Amino acid sequence: MxxxxxxxxxxxxxxxxxxxxxxxxxxxxxxxxxxxxxxxxxxxxxxxxxxxxxxxxxxxxxxxxxxxxxxxxxxxxxxxxxxxxxxxxxxxxxxxxKTRLGQWGDWVKTRLGSINRQRQSRANVAHHYDIGNDLYRLFLDRDMQYSCAYWPREGMTLDEAQEAKKAHIAAKLALRPGQRILDIGCGWGGMAITLAKLEAVEILGITLSTEQLELARQRAEEAGVADRVRFELIDYRDLAARETGGFDRIVSVGMFEHVGAANFATFFRACANLLTADGVMLLHTIGRFGKPGATDAFTRKYIFPGGYIPALSETLAASEKSRLIATDIETLRLHYALTLRQWYANTLAHEAAIVAMMGARFFRMWCFYLAGATAAFESGGMGNYQIQFARSRHALPLTRDYMGEAEGRYVG
Structure with missing residues (x-):
């Protein structure tokens, strides 16, 4: 034995x-x-x-x-x-x-490791996102959406599901021409560029990744929207210190996971201060089902240092401190599992290129990361939340009908 x-x-x-x-x-x-x-x-x-x-x-x-x-x-x-x-x-x-002592140790390490002051936040982002845009091109969709796609019907391709995700989010923002939008954690610019194409709005996308910033600016130029879409390398906390109440809408997709529990209240206070009085925010984040927990040692060490997946309870509790009204909450239960299986298949299909680019050890690490994440969303305690917030109870229509109507226009 x-x-x-x-x-x-x-x-x-x-x-x-x-x-x-x-x-x-x-x-x-x-x-x-x-x-x-x-x-x-x-x-x-x-x-x-x-x-x-x-x-x-x-x-x-x-x-x-x-x-x-x-x-x-x-x-x-x-x-x-x-x-x-x-x-x-x-x-x-x-x-x-893990023993109870081991679980407690993981909880402490997670909380200490995700304090994420500005300098540490930049280092953590660089660890994962500044390893080269070419790697992400190999396993993501054409628009390089590195977050959960949306699968409203069977048989969709990854590209179609990511387009559907952006339309789904855009509809919840209740966009109007002339609005000023803030995209916190803009990635390679796909969401910001899409919103500018859907409506006549102005967008500022912010990131802490130099690799993402350069490509996002290039893509906005190529898409012909650089006059209304700009990107900046800045921390959300620094932006909030610089500007107040200047944005009609805020969208943040796949960034809240990097904030750290110690900064949840700070994040929502910054967002509330950046919104106009009748502003609306859409937060798309991975979330854990049930109570708050800890980040496992493999993810902390190799994939997302400083990262922490929030429970819905602690997310909402932090938002309440800034008097943000949670006007709509949707739980995406298996959408990320479907997305991750596509990323995993694309990674395997490009094994030779990734090994040549990053080495065999990195390739195995990446496969382990994607496989572990898939299992967490299929059988573990992970899902995704889309939470719509407003500063005023009068900011949005009384029913959700406007979401379906707008989504239909955007998808069609």
């Missing part, structure tokens, strides 16, 4: 996992079941097996990145999915890979 047996025999019941140790011995856990993956894992060293026992998520990630844990049958998506499917969040199951 290997050192992994007690852990895996407790977790794997449906689906089959075969573990091959460095000496060639094999041990199987679980049993075949419809819809559950069958995966075989080969360990090159016993050190790798110990790493998994000491910290299953970080240890498995690093062993896979270093080539000490190989997938002999199936793929890393299947392995992580199998573990998550056997411990689904919505059935109250837990992986139980």
């Amino acid at each position: 290997s050192i992994l047996s007690p852990f895996l025999s407790r977790v794997i019941h449906r689906g089959r996992l075969t573990v091959i140790d460095p000496d060639g011995g094999a041990e199987t856990f679980g049993a075949p079941a419809p819809g559950f993956p069958e995966v075989s894992v080969r360990f090159a060293t016993r050190r790798a097996m110990r790493r998994v026992i000491l910290d299953p998520r970080l240890g498995a990630g690093e062993a896979f990145m270093d080539g000490e844990m190989e997938i002999a049958e199936g793929d890393i998506m299947g392995l992580i999915g199998l573990l998550r499917m056997n411990t689904p969040w919505d059935r109250g199951a837990k992986l139980k890979d």
Whole structure:
């Protein structure tokens, strides 16, 4: 019996996992079941097996990145999915890979690591987003939307789903000609450019990524909207100190996850101060179902340092301090899982190019990241929230009909 047996025999019941140790011995856990993956894992060293026992998520990630844990049958998506499917969040199951002391340690590390003062925020953004635009071109859609797409019907392509996401958000902004829009965390400019094409509005997009800034400006010029769309390298806190009440609308997509729990109230206070008296804001963010939690060690170390996925409760509690009214809340339950599977497939399809660009270890790390994220949205406690805020109860129509009408125009 290997050192992994007690852990895996407790977790794997449906689906089959075969573990091959460095000496060639094999041990199987679980049993075949419809819809559950069958995966075989080969360990090159016993050190790798110990790493998994000491910290299953970080240890498995690093062993896979270093080539000490190989997938002999199936793929890393299947392995992580199998573990998550056997411990689904919505059935109250837990992986139980940490003691209470370990869970408390993760909570403390998450809170301390996500304090995110201005200088640290820039460094954290650079860690993930300034690694080269060419990488993101390989696995994202044509518009380089690096956030959850929207899948209102089956059979959509990734490009179509991302276009649908932008139309869905634009409709919730209740845009009017002549409005001034702020895009916080504008990415490569796709949302800002799209809004400018949909309505005669002026937009300021802000980012902390130099790579994103350069490409966003170039894309606005190419799209012929640079006279109404501009981008700036600035922290939202610095912008709020510079301007007050100048924006009719604020949109923020996939940025709130980088704010950090310690700054939630600061973020919403800045947004409230940047909005006009009848201003409206649409926040699109990954969120955790249930109560607040912690960021796992692999994500903290390799993917999103300083990042934290908020619970809906703490998001709304922070917004209430600035007297923002939550006028509409939508929970996107499986949309990001569909998106991530497309990104994962695109990553595998461009393996040779990514390895040549970033190295084999990076490629394995990226696959582990996307596979882990997919499992979290399919079986774990993660989803997406779109929260519409207003400063005044009179800022929007009394019913939601205007959203559907506008979305129909934008999609058509």
